[in-house]
Amino acid sequence: MKISAGKPDIKAILAYRGLDGCGRKIWTERLGEITPSEVEWALSRKPGYYVLDRLMILVSHAAENHLEQMAQLAHQLTLQRFGKTIRLYAPLYLSNFCVNDCVYCGFNRSHNFPRIRLTIEQALAEADIIAKEGFKDLLLVSSEDRDFISIDYLCELAAKLRPKFSSISVEIYQMTTEEYAKLFAAGIEGVTLYQETYDRDTYSKYHLSGPKAYYDYRLSAPDAIAQAGMREIGISALLGLSDWRLETLALAEHAHYLMKRYWQSHISFSFPRLRPAKDVDRTQFSLLSDKNLVQMILALRLCFADAGLTISTREPAELRDQLVKMGITKMSAGSKTNPGGYSKTTGSVEQFEIDDKRTPAQIAAMLKSQGLEPVWKDWDTAFNQP
Amino acid sequence: MDELVIANRRFTSRLLIGTGKFSSSSVMAEAIEAAGAEIVTVALRRVDITNRNDDMLAAIDRSKYLLLPNTSGARTADEAVRLSRLARAATGINWVKLEVTPDPYYLLPDPVETLKAAEVLVKDGFVVLPYINADPILSKRLQDIGTATVMPLASPIGSNQGLKTRAAIEIIIEQANVPVVVDAGLGLPSHAAEAMEIGADAVLVNTAIATAAEPVKMAEAFKLAVVAGRTAFLSGAAAETKRASASSPLTGFLRND
Secondary structure: OOOOOOOOOHHHHHHHHOOOOOOHHHHHHHHHHOOHHHHHHHHHOOOOOOOHHHHHHHOOOHHHHHHHHHHHHHHHHHHHHHOOEEEEEEEEEEEOOOOOEEOOOOOOOOOOOOOOEOOHHHHHHHHHHHHHOOOOEEEEEEOOOOOOOOHHHHHHHHHHHOOOOOEEEEEOOOOOHHHHHHHHHOOOOEEEOOOEOOOHHHHHHHEEEOHHHOHHHHHOHHHHHHHOOOOEEEEOEOEOOOOHHHHHHHHHHHHHHHHHHOOOOEEEEEOOEOOOOOOOOHHHOOOOOHHHHHHHHHHHHHHOOOOEEEEOOOOOHHHHHHHOOOOOOEEEOOOOOOOOOOOOOOOOOOOOOOOOOOOHHHHHHHHHHOOOEEEOOOOOOOOOOO | OOOEEEOOEEEOOOEEEEOOOOOOHHHHHHHHHHHOOOEEEEEOOOOOOOOOOOHHHHOOOOOOOEEEEEOOOOOOHHHHHHHHHHHHHHHOOOEEEEOOOOOOOOOOOOHHHHHHHHHHHHHOOOEEEEEEOOOHHHHHHHHHHOOOOEEEEOOOOOOOOOOOOHHHHHHHHHHOOOOEEEEOOOOOHHHHHHHHHOOOOEEEEOHHHHOOOOHHHHHHHHHHHHHHHHHHHHOOOOOOOOOOOOOOOOOOOOOOO
C-alpha cells in the first residue's frame, strides 16, 4: 500500500497491516518462521532504510543469534550520522494529579496518595537546580491535570524558562493542534507522547477510564503535534504491555507514516520499559529482558538511520553504559520523577522508580571515558522566537 | 602565492573544518590544527555563542582561526536570519555559513529559503557562504545577490559518499565568479583531492574526520589530499583518452619520407 495513494491515516495503515492487534496471530506465526538465512539476508542489505519485512526479520527470534553483528552495524551507522556524541536532558515533573485510570501508572487517579502540583514559582525553582547541573535541554512532564497544568500555565512557564534552557519539550496529556501550536509559539519545540500500546485489546485492558481511554484519539496525537509545526516528535510503546516484537513493527509503521507525511518534523523513539511503581502489580505484564530491549533498539536503528533514540534513567547504569554504543543518541541523567523532586521540598510520590541514580556529572564522566562527548546544548531558543 | 581569497580575506589553507561529531573539544582542536585549517565552522545551535567559556568555543583559538558560525537546524529563511544576527551581535563576526535544511533526515538545503535568507543577510552587511545543492543556476542567482562563495554539496551531508554531484559541480566551477567550496559528503581524502583536481577552490570536511578512529591523523590526510588535488589542478592535468599513448613511442624511429 502506498501512503501517498489516497493518503490513508495511521489508523487505516495499522488495520491494513494487521498491526493494531487484528493480525496478532498471523504476525506471531510469521515471526516464528523466520530462518537464520533470512536474518543473514536482512543484515546484508544496506542498513538505515525502513522496509517492514526487513524489520520483521530483525525483531524475530531467529535474529537473537545475530545481535553482535546488529550491534556493530548499528554502532557504525550511529557514529556516522550522529558522531561521537550523546545528548543529555532532564525531566521536570510538574504535577501528579490525574484524571486517567491507567493500570500501570503510579499516578493512576484511583491510587490514594497526597498529590502535588507545582506552582510556576516552584517549577522555576526546580528548573534552577536542573540548570545548575549543566542541563540546557529540559523535558516538562505532567499527568493529565488540565485544570492546573493548563496551556496558559505551560506557555507562561516556557517563557520564563527560555533564558536558561536552549531546548524545551513536553511529555504531557494529549492536546489539539491549536493547543500544540500555542506551545510551539511559546518556545516549546518538541513533544513526546507514547501510544503505550498499538494493540487495541491491550489498550482497552490497561486504560480503564479518563480521556486517555480512547485508542483512536490517542493514535491521532502525533498528527496533531506535527501539524502544529513541532520539530521533535517522540513516540513509543510502553514496553511490557504487549508483545514487544509486534509493538516494534507498529511503532515503525507509525514513524514511517509520520516521516512521509510531515517531512519537516524529526522523529525519535524512546524505550520505556515498565518500572516498579507504587501500588502497581507488575506480575500482570510481559516484561522485556535486557536482550529483548537491545534487539528492539538495534532493529529500529538499522531501519531508521537518523531517528533519535532515547534511553532514560528507568534503565540500570550497567545497561545504559553499554547502550550508548548501540545506537542511542540521547539520555536523561539525575532524573526525579516526582513533582518537586529536585528541591526535595515536597516528598511526593514518583511516577515510577528510576534505576540509574548517578548524577549528571557522573553520567558525563562515563560518556567521556567511552570516548563520547556529552552534549548539553544542541538547540537554540532563537530558532523559535515567540 | 596560491591563495584562497574570500571577501578580500586571504587564506593559504583550502581545507575548511566543521566541528560537529567529535568525541571531545580537545580532539577537535588537535584535528583542526593537524588539518592546517584557517576557517572553522561551528553550529550556533550547538554552542552558547554569548559565552566565551563555552567548551567548544574556548577550544578554538580565534587569533589563529576564522570562526565561521553556521545556521544548522534552521528550517526557514527567517530562522537563519535571526540566528545569524544573534551570532553577529554576540561575537562581532559578520561571516555566516548559511544553512537552511528543513528536512531533518538528509539535511538537504532548501534553495528557495536559502536564496531569500541570502538576500536579507547580504543587504544587512553579512559575508554569506551559502550551503546549496549542486545547482548551477542557484549558484548564479546567489552570486548575483552578492554571496562571498557558493558551497555546493558533493553528496548528502555526513554520508561519506564522495563527489556524486560532480557533473553539476563542474558547471558551477566553470561559471563561478566567487570561490566554490565543495561541502558535505566527502568521505575520504581521495574525494577531497578529486574535488580540488576539478578546480574547486576549497573543500569543507567534518564527519569523515570527526568519526574516524583517529581524527587527528585523518585531518592530516585530508590536508595532504587537498594540497595534492590543488597542485594537480594548477599543473594542468594531461588529457584523458580512450587509447593508449606510450610515453616512449615504439615507432618513433620511422622517418616520414
